[in-house]
Amino acid sequence: MIENYLQTLMNPVAVSPSRLLAIEDDPVLGAYLHEQLLRCGFEVVWCQNGQEGLARARQEPFDVVLMDILLPGMNGLQVLTQLRQTHALPVILMSALGAEADRISGFQLGADDYLPKPFSMAELRVRIQAILRRVALDRMPRQAPVADGAPGECELFVDEETADVRYGQQWAGLTRSEYRLLDTLQRNPDEVLSKAFLYQQVLQRGYAAHDRSLDMHISQIRRKLKTIGYHTREVRTVWGKGYVLSASDAL
């Protein structure tokens, strides 16, 4: 399993593709999902009811489970509850109910993400990749901070002990979440990280359209970096994709 994850991480065109279990009772949507996910390069098993889905999830190894909430026989939340008693594999709930309460109870039962229907395939793919990537990172031994050259005069000094960053003599005074966010961004310089991944990695929850916590943290990081006079790199918004820490063009 771990080799599998490492391979996925190291080599995007992995020899063994990620295995997904899709539990969706609607034949049209299910078939479309199946076909599209196969086309994305995943290995997909499609079940049409909760009971069967639960049995397969317990017996076979999967990387991610995609599950509808309204299912015949046994609903998605019940499947999730039972699955969580023995397995920790990531679960993405999909539902047309869309109610806030439903989303919250899904997360409380241990869902990793919640996707309201209707959603686009691109959106689903981003969510799946965010979870796969987070799982892979979790299983990897923690790397030493990226050696971006010695912290020079114009570089940000990241202090893991105090969970803060310093530029020159000035501390930015980041909160815990802001630090984790900036740390994640600066470990992947110049790479656009999706919001779904940042939610998974930094805030440890799924991303919803109305959730503005991440944007707010980004806004605060920008303000704090500006206050300590750090302009070498900046957190930029890439519309429709996510955020990236890259050299600012103001210089």
Next chain:
Amino acid sequence: MRCKVPGKHSVFWKLACLLVAFCLLMIWLSWSWGRYMDKRTGYLTELAQSTLVRYAGEAERAWETGQQAGVDQWLQKMGRKEPGWIGVVGQDLQALSSYPLSETESQRMTFLRGLDWPISHVRTARPWIKVPFPKDTSAGYLIIELPQRFMPGHSQLIWRILTNGVIPGLFTLLLCVGLYRLLIVPLNHLREQASAWRADQLGTRLSSQTTSRQDELGDLGRAFDQMSERLQSTVNQQQQLLRDLSHELRTPLSRLRVACDSEQDLEALRERLGREVDGMQRLVEDTLQLAWLDAERGPLPVEDIQIQALWEMLTENAGFESGWPQSRLPCFVEADCWVRGHLNSLAQALENILRNAIRHSPAEGTVSLNGQREGEMWHLWLDDQGGGVAPEELERIFAPFTRLDGSRPGDGGFGLGLSIARNALRLQGGSLWAENVGPGLRVHIRLPASSGQS
């Protein structure tokens, strides 16, 4: 546990007064009536007295006319008339007839009763009455065992039943009627009201007779009325929402129908489909959001939010959507403005207000945020340079599905944005209203200030 003293208008006082007064009335009635009855029935009646006095007169006459023999004769005659013991005695309590008194009879002579003495009706033995001769009271007495028909207390039992049973019973019945009118009649009104609701007549209200009462039952009635008002408005709102929603959905659906029927190339059709689906999705999401905010009663979880950071985040988004540069979206609020709110719904509220302002701004207009602290609250306002709205519409723009046309240009959304914003702010203890200032519309927001941050 500390007992709370009931309020001045509480039904407790009414009940207490009523019951205490009733108890006292009952006790006084039975006491005074008992005494009165004893008095009324404890003495010899007029008839008995006059009869006995007449007998004494006859005995005197017999004594005067025939001495001992006359008395003997009269006694014999009386013996047939009155079955009890009769005797005529002199001043010395010795018999005036020829029959001397026996031992027991002489003994009884020592406790004779006068005519006007009360007579006990506890003892069943008939008392001996001493009646002096009417002409010469010193000459002698008629002693007579009171005839059974003159014994007082014949009607005693009837009076007892009347005073101790029937009359208290009647009074208690009256009390029950009073209590019923006081307590149960209002409850019956409530029951009727509830039955009316069951029959879907949500418009029915309690009579003012019930709701104008000052006591707990009045409170209950008023609470009932408020509940029915709230129920009715909720149902009306839901029906209105459903009507508006289906109306709004019809528009994109009919556009889709047109697109489906008319011949178009595939690419255009697909693009159109995508646009309409996005629109409908947004509509459904907004409506759900509104319904959720409306149904949510408890306060949302709040956190400290810096308005400047929030504004920067929102204007970055808005600038991307509308192509406005940041310089046209200035923020005049200082960095020390922190409010307590629910981040997601506050952001959404402010974003809706901002989008609205941008949509109604003229070309090259600006939208600015300003604010000042007012005690425990932050008062923020957002100015645009659009045409404002008619004064009578200032409140209506916050109702769902309200779209003002004519004066204000812009494609408009579904008219849900401001409604969502108002509900979201209300849920976190804030408020939202609008006014016209000069050329534009000013939207005011009041939010609780954060206590921790300076």
